[in-house]
Ligand SMILES: Nc1ncnc2c1ncn2[C@@H]1O[C@H](COP(=O)(O)OP(=O)(O)OP(=O)(O)O)[C@@H](O)[C@H]1O
């Protein structure tokens with residue numbers, strides 16, 4: 577089967593750093609397009625004219641560690657993706673009419689947002705930053721979807737000449753790096769890696785590229801350092817590599833991105849994006865919280881509220897809800913008890929229960945929260961501002 581491989585090459589004439597001038601420039605991604613009788617090469621994917629289609633398209637990771645968690649998150653937001661067959665690359669979200677789901681590799685989602693073939697997409701911030709290269713057409717709709725956590729970092733061997741090197745500054749100051757013998761860095765982050773090293777003042781650096789198992793490069797003698805993603809740190813440890821102070825290039829997690837052109841020009845994209853954002857925020861806000869209900873004896877609702885608010889872990893999202901519990905005594909309707917409802921962060925649950933008991937709470941019930949819809953989200957206001965709407 578034919579395969580197309582991308583090769584990134586730095587100017588071959590120079591061995592010394594050689595951070596190419598295009599690093600800070602706009603991406604120029606070469607695109608091969610085929611028809612039955614010919615193929616042509618267009619110089620850039622970021623032409624991004626709004627193509628003539630009626631459907632809105634969202635790109636989701638087709639495989640790898642982001643794929644299943646993306647589907648789970650959407651399901652938790654009542655936006656289940658209906659996929660007839662796992663090998664089929666197009667699907668739908670019945671809750672959102674006129675939306676097509678396209679399964680793609682994360683980097684291709686970024687490319688297709690830039691080319692106008694997708695309107696929305698989910699990927700890691702690392703992939704967005706590497707392949708989007710700061711393009712203004714890419715609007716970060718939600719920057720913290722709470723999965724896919726990792727960071728992009730420089731790592732060096734624990735042994736040999738690096739044994740006592742523990743910071744980026746020390747690495748940069750090593751006398752070993754010269755014009756003739758620069759620091760050799762292996763990475764698949766061919767944009768972010770060189771950009772970072774340039775910003776940090778490294779003078780003598782060269783980069784080589786590889787797509788996987790980068791951690792082997794130093795031991796094989798191919799590179800002195802690597803720039804790669806780290807989450808648990810196991811792969812680095814198992815390969816005798818270490819991170820160094822100041823060496824983190826980017827903290828990453830899953831994000832939702834939209835094309836600015838689509839938001840402005842394609843009918844329905846703005847509304848669909850707003851709905852997806854609202855559902856995501858409502859779910860993600862709720863994930864960390866429990867609803868706590870309890871009964872409490874008291875003279876009045878105010879007096880009970882006062883007691884609750886005197887406890888630091890019981891103030892809830894917007895203060896407690898306190899409602900009288902009515903009963904009939906001697907033919908008269910009275911309320912000696914009050915039902916209280918508060919939301920508490922999961923991590924503060926046990927402390928909250930203790931504090932409730934301390935002020936006379938009984939019959940404490942805990943239930944998970946599904947959604948918290950607040951007022952219009954700051955994220956949405958920021959997007960409208962960016963779009964000038
Ligand atoms: N330990 C990790 N290593 C790599 N990526 C991680 C890690 N933890 C979270 N991620 C996130 O997962 C994303 C996708 O990683 P994954 O390796 O599954 O796919 P890929 O790199 O696009 O595919 P492939 O490895 O086949 O080229 C990364 O861009 C990153 O945002």
Ligand SMILES: O=P(O)(O)OC[C@H]1O[C@H](OP(=O)(O)OP(=O)(O)O)[C@H](O)[C@@H]1O
Nearest residue numbers: 788789804805806807808809810811812
């Ligand atoms: O800190 P850790 O939890 O050990 O994870 C980091 C490793 O995971 C990723 O590789 P991946 O599994 O995607 O394999 P690949 O190199 O073939 O992409 C990444 O490139 C690191 O090698």
Ligand SMILES: [Mg+2]
Nearest residue numbers: 640641787788
């Ligand atoms: Mg990978």
